[in-house]
Amino acid sequence: MKKKIREIGKIRMIRMTKMTRMTMKADLQMTEASKKRFSYRAHLILPVLSIVLFISSAVVVAPQSYADAxxxxIQGHWSETFVKSLVNQGVISGYPDGTFKPDKAISNVEFLSLxxxxxNETVQSVNMGETWDMPIMKRAFELGLVKMGEPMTNATSEITREQAAAILYRALQIKEGVRYDQCYxxxxxxxxxxxxxxxxxxxxSVYSMLQKGVFTGNDNHFDAKGLMTRGASCVVIERVIDKGKRANPTKTKNGFRVFVDLKIxxxxxxxxxxxxxxxxxxxxxxxxxxxxxxxxxxxxxxxxYDYYYYDDFINLEWSGGRYVxxxxxxxxxxxMINIGIEAMKVFYNYxxxxxxxxxxKSLEWVSATNYPKKDRIENLIHSIQNNTLIMESQFITDKELFYNSSDGSKRLRGRLYFYFKSPSQKAEMFQTHFNDGVVNxxxxxxxxxxxxxxxxxxxGHSGVEWEHSTPNYANNYYITDFIPVMPSN
Structure with missing residues (x-):
């Protein structure tokens, strides 16, 4: 009986061994097929992504490398507030040992992930045979955040400040329609x-991100080749997410304010x-x-700050709610355009x-009601009465030359053709800003x-009670010198 049982067990063991071998063979075949599929997929992806497939386990943005607390x-670090905010939002995490290492450089793929x-872009899950970074790089290419031939396509390389600015500029082009104007x-x-x-x-890209207050300078230096750190990355990423966190773009970190000389x-x-x-x-x-x-x-x-042309300005949401x-x-x-045109007629065609x-009355109608303008009007009237000034002019402008300046003032650009004609005894052009100088x-x-x-x-700024229209004219800012015009015929 025992012998019979041993024979039956032997037969079962042989059958199980055969089944195990068949299963192992099938697994091996599947593995080979998977390798072929992975090799084919990698063959397609690598020329497009230009990244290394296998990344060292030291990369710290990989989800499995993060701690939750x-x-x-980061206490006392200059980026502390921004780091905490992004950690609380689940955008970034620290290391398993509880640290964050805010001064550690960050790689291209880490920065692209943030x-x-x-x-709010969705990144596909990692497919079999892919490293965690591949879907991130693929999505970044699809959106145009990185482009072929750029150093940012190397996933593991550390990213510089100017390269990070380029990525964020492209991101805000998509997210907010940001466009940098080279006039700045x-x-x-x-x-x-x-x-x-x-x-x-x-x-x-760098200038746009400075203008938007996403990046700032340090002692009026940008340090374009400096490496982005994890703490610095949190600052700029938070500013992309929340406009209210962006810096004042009219100054750098040390408070330096740029002024441009007026044209005299x-x-x-x-x-x-x-x-x-x-x-x-x-x-x-x-x-x-x-x-x-x-x-x-x-x-x-x-x-x-941004400025807006005629149509763009009209389409903005104006504060105050008076104009909806x-x-x-x-x-x-x-x-406002009409008052600018009328001002040119009053001041330069009389x-x-x-x-x-x-x-x-015409002068008071177009002019701002403040004391410097009142003095200027009185001086001009006195000059006309005493010197018999006679003037003729043509003012060339267009509504597309109207814009809301970055300092909030409304500007109408134009070209003024003019001449003082006999019997004028003098030909005096008054400066309409600062000390009201005179050009003969x-x-x-x-x-x-x-x-x-x-x-x-x-x-309303000076309390002068004149009858005047609103809006009204303040002054001129000159762009060119007075150019003599000579007949060509």
Whole structure:
């Protein structure tokens, strides 16, 4: 009986062994197939992603490497508030030993992972045969956060400040429609003393992120080649997530404020030639407007905030709630443009020798109601009465030349053609800012000057009780010198 049982057990063992071998063989076949599929997938992905498939276990952004509690080594660190915020939001975590290592450099893929989270972008799960970083890099390529040939495509390399700025600029292009305007470049060149160290490919990105307050300078230096740390990354990522956390873009960390000198015009030694008819220049309006659009905006503000052209400004949500609908805001903007045009007519196209009261009323109507303007008006009237000033002008502008400046002022750009004609005894152009200086020009000589007329609500600041319209005219900011215009025919 025992012998029979042993025989049956032997047969079962042989059968189980055969089954085990068959299973192992099937597993091996599946493994080989998986390897082939993985090899094929890697063959397709690697040329596109340009990253290393296998990453060292030292990479700390991998989900399995994180601890859940607040880190123990960030107290008193300059990035503490931002680190805590992102940890609490589940965007980033510390190490299993309870530390965060805020001063440790961060890799490209780590930074891209944080950026994708800040954009609320979904990253696919890791497929069999993939390392954890591959879906992150693939999604970053799909969105255009990184591009072929850039050093940020190397997943494990440490990322620099200028490279991080490029990624965040692209992220905010998608997230908020951010577009950098190069009119700010000349201003930012003054703010960032080491701007020549920024790679040309990253300059607009760096300047945009400075302008937006996502990045800041340190003692007016950006340190473009410096490595991003985990703490610094938390700061900029939090500012991408929350606009309220962004820095004041008009200053760097040490409070340096850039100011741009005003143009104080003089009579130019160079003249231009134009065709004349009946003693007046024939003006190509479209050409003039095209040239005016080529001037930099914010030339005199020194501010780094955004500005908005006519349509963009109207489409903004205005504060205060007084102007809500598009129609109401458009009517308001058009009235500011009209007051700028009227101001040019009043100030630079006059012959009021017989009706000075009407002229004074016109001046008060377009002018801001403050004491400097009151003195300027009185001086101009006195000059006209005593010197028999007669003037003729043409002001060329367009609604597309109106913009809301980064300092909040409303500006209407234009080109003023003018001349003082006989029997004028003097040809005096008053400066309309600062000390109201005077430029002496020639009688019976045409000139032009490009300027920006400031319009808006300027009454009520001084308590002067004049009847005036709102909005009204404040002053001119000059862009060019007084250019003599000579007949070409």
């Amino acid at each position: 607040l880190p123990t080594d 950026t994708l989270k800040a954009m 470049t000349s201003i930012l060149d003054q703010v960032i003393f080491d701007h020549d160290q920024i790679e040309s490919a990253y300059r607009d 015009p003089v009579e130019s030694e160079k003249s231009i030639q134009m065709p004349f008819e009946n003693g007046n220049p024939i003006i190509d309006t479209e050409k003039v407007i095209t040239e005016l659009k080529q001037h930099e905006n914010n030339v005199f503000t020194g501010s780094l 609908t598009y129609e109401a805001k458009k009517e308001r903007v058009d009235s 012959d009021y020798r017989e009706d000075m009261k009407s002229y004074q 020009l020639k009688v019976d000589q045409w000139y032009y000057i490009d300027l920006e007329a400031l319009v808006g609500d300027y009454g």
